[in-house]
Amino acid sequence: MIRRILSTAALEFRIALRNRWVAIAIGLMVIFALVLAAAGAAPTGDIGADRLSVTVVSLTSLAVYLVPLLALLMSFDAIAGEVERGTLPLLLTYPVARAEVLAGKLVAHMAILALAVGAGYGAAALAAVWVDPASTAGLPALWRLMWSSTLLGATFLGVGYALSCLARRPSGAAGLAVGLWLGLVVLYDLGLLAMIVADGGGPLTGRVLPVALLANPADAFRLFNLAAAEAANAAAGMGGAAATIPLWQSALSVVLWPLAALGLAIAAFRKVTP
Amino acid sequence: MNSTLTISRLTKRFQGVSALSEVSLSLGPGMRVALLGHNGAGKSTMMKIILGLIPFDGGQVQVCGAAPGSARARAQVAYLPENAAFHPALTGEEQIRHYLSLRGESPRRASELLERVGLGRAAGRRIGTYSKGMRQRVGLAQALIGRPGLLVLDEPTSGLDPVSRRDFYALLDGLAAEGAAILLSSHALTEVEARTDRILILSQGRLVAEGTLSDLRRRAALPVALIVTPAPDAAAALAAALPQARQADDGTLHLTCAQTEKLALLAHIATLGPQVADLEVIPPSLEDIYSHFSRRDGQ
Numbered sequence: 001m002i003r004r005i006l007s008t009a010a011l012e013f014r015i016a017l018r019n020r021w022v023a024i025a026i027g028l029m030v031i032f033a034l035v036l037a038a039a040g041a042a043p044t045g046d047i048g049a050d051r052l053s054v055t056v057v058s059l060t061s062l063a064v065y066l067v068p069l070l071a072l073l074m075s076f077d078a079i080a081g082e083v084e085r086g087t088l089p090l091l092l093t094y095p096v097a098r099a100e101v102l103a104g105k106l107v108a109h110m111a112i113l114a115l116a117v118g119a120g121y122g123a124a125a126l127a128a129v130w131v132d133p134a135s136t137a138g139l140p141a142l143w144r145l146m147w148s149s150t151l152l153g154a155t156f157l158g159v160g161y162a163l164s165c166l167a168r169r170p171s172g173a174a175g176l177a178v179g180l181w182l183g184l185v186v187l188y189d190l191g192l193l194a195m196i197v198a199d200g201g202g203p204l205t206g207r208v209l210p211v212a213l214l215a216n217p218a219d220a221f222r223l224f225n226l227a228a229a230e231a232a233n234a235a236a237g238m239g240g241a242a243a244t245i246p247l248w249q250s251a252l253s254v255v256l257w258p259l260a261a262l263g264l265a266i267a268a269f270r271k272v273t274p
Numbered sequence: 275m276n277s278t279l280t281i282s283r284l285t286k287r288f289q290g291v292s293a294l295s296e297v298s299l300s301l302g303p304g305m306r307v308a309l310l311g312h313n314g315a316g317k318s319t320m321m322k323i324i325l326g327l328i329p330f331d332g333g334q335v336q337v338c339g340a341a342p343g344s345a346r347a348r349a350q351v352a353y354l355p356e357n358a359a360f361h362p363a364l365t366g367e368e369q370i371r372h373y374l375s376l377r378g379e380s381p382r383r384a385s386e387l388l389e390r391v392g393l394g395r396a397a398g399r400r401i402g403t404y405s406k407g408m409r410q411r412v413g414l415a416q417a418l419i420g421r422p423g424l425l426v427l428d429e430p431t432s433g434l435d436p437v438s439r440r441d442f443y444a445l446l447d448g449l450a451a452e453g454a455a456i457l458l459s460s461h462a463l464t465e466v467e468a469r470t471d472r473i474l475i476l477s478q479g480r481l482v483a484e485g486t487l488s489d490l491r492r493r494a495a496l497p498v499a500l501i502v503t504p505a506p507d508a509a510a511a512l513a514a515a516l517p518q519a520r521q522a523d524d525g526t527l528h529l530t531c532a533q534t535e536k537l538a539l540l541a542h543i544a545t546l547g548p549q550v551a552d553l554e555v556i557p558p559s560l561e562d563i564y565s566h567f568s569r570r571d572g573q
Contacts, residue, residue, distance in 0.1 A: 003375060003378070004375065004376050007371075007372050007375035007376060007381075008372070008376075010372075011364070011368065011372045014363075014364065014368065015361055015363050015364065018363040018364075019363060085359050085360075085361065086355070086357060086359035087359050087360060087361060089322070089325075089327055089353075089355055090353060090355050090358070090359075090413075090416075092327060093325045093326070093327065093348060093351065093352075093353040094348060094373065094376045094377065095345055095348040095349040095376065095377060095378075096376045097345075273327070273328055273329075274322075274327050274328075
């Protein structure tokens with residue numbers, strides 16, 4: 001089983017390399033991270049935290065938007081593309097389980113995301129440490145951001161595979177992926193904001209908001225990183241909501257979502273008839 | 275006999291329209307069977323059911339002693355799709371190495387396999403640059419992986435030139451000699467000719483004929499055509515002597531007769547002596563036999 005997964009992963013990685021996806025993902029992350037590192041330099045003196053910890057907080061906001069987008073862009077074609085090219089029927093006659101096919105693709109795409117995230121955050125960290133040697137204190141927060149970003153990516157990869165199975169056609173899958181990104185990453189938070197405003201900080205907000213934040217993988221990711229940063233006293237006042245939700249709950253959401261998304265993808269793939 | 279593929283009373287409907295009805299067949303080791311039929315006759319549907327790619331509505335299918343599509347069946351079945359497609363960014367060798375890994379074979383055998391189908395020199399090039407015939411060979415190479423008990427080949431010779439086609443059948447003969455059962459489809463009888471042990475003809479989802487080529491020829495009992503060219507000035511006399519003949523525009527006389535009456539008719543024409551300049555006997559062609567069976571049900 002491991003061998004079939006690894007062979008699939010190696011093949012997918014090679015395809016992504018040839019399609020320039022690896023270069024695009026790394027390039028995007030490095031550019032955005034460096035821009036943020038430069039822009040995030042200003043408030044350092046006011047907060048009294050080290051420069052890297054401040055950069056990590058800005059990188060968290062970047063990752064919430066960019067990592068799901070990259071993950072969806074890489075995954076929407078995974079099954080729909082095979083259907084369109086006509087490569088799926090032959091693949092499915094091989095003694096390889098559908099779950100193994102998806103696992104192989106996930107390993108390859110996660111590796112690319114990890115590379116991109118590592119390169120982007122690494123560049124930002126180097127810039128921070130170069131300017132402010134005391135920044136090494138922020139390295140644990142950076143490490144936490146790296147692995148949680150990769151898990152966030154895994155969640156959206158899994159959901160992207162599921163959409164790819166449902167849409168059957170790459171164009172349809174692309175549309176669904178963009179819609180999902182807008183919904184979960186942008187509109188969801190606006191909706192919550194509207195709810196808070198309408199409720200005026202009443203009892204509804206106290207009960208519904210934490211659950212709503214934990215249920216969205218992107219919000220859980222943001223909460224987790226901000227709460228952890230707050231615990232380290234690096235970003236005081238950054239996340240009002242983060243303070244009310246225990247760290248273990250957001251951590252659990254960050255870890256469980258990728259598994260749930262993979263399960264969803266496998267269930268959707270099983271329904272595909274080539 | 276230990277059968278590799280057994281299908282009994284297989285029925286498949288697509289949204290109420292019958293695609294296959296009550297089809298039964300069985301294939302033993304080493305048997306080469308051709309499945310013939312028009313487009314839409316149900317050939318590909320039947321193959322996809324055997325491969326476990328689509329479900330079926332009635333009947334039983336057993337592939338190498340297991341259910342179609344089960345892990346045990348897939349481990350022993352090789353498939354060549356009608357239009358073999360692969361990711362264009364990969365080289366032929368990378369693609370075959372992957373397929374070898376999926377079947378638990380050593381990826382190092384890839385170049386040997388590609389050599390066997392005549393792609394040795396193109397192995398390092400991307401599949402996107404291959405011609406249709408070359409892609410078909412990559413498909414053939416992957417079907418040779420391992421020692422498949424059953425090969426399912428969907429119009430395997432459609433993109434191949436006559437020489438490649440001969441090489442292809444030579445490969446199949448080798449596989450059949452090693453004990454593989456082979457089921458291949460085609461829409462022309464001329465393509466499969468004598469290279470298969472048995473011929474099945476599907477028409478509108480029904481099995482309308484089954485047997486060896488000579489079986490089919492005998493059962494079809496198609497008439498033999500004769501073309502008689504009269505000697506100069508003897509046209510009218512000859513036409514009178516052969517009243518059942520139809521005169522063509524070029525002056526030749528066209529006759530048809532059943533196989534059993536052929537010799538008597540030839541003897542009669544021979545008695546006409548100098549009135550006959552030439553005589554041509556045309557047995558029913560493979561195409562005639564095929565259309566005889568595949569049309570019968572449609573009318």
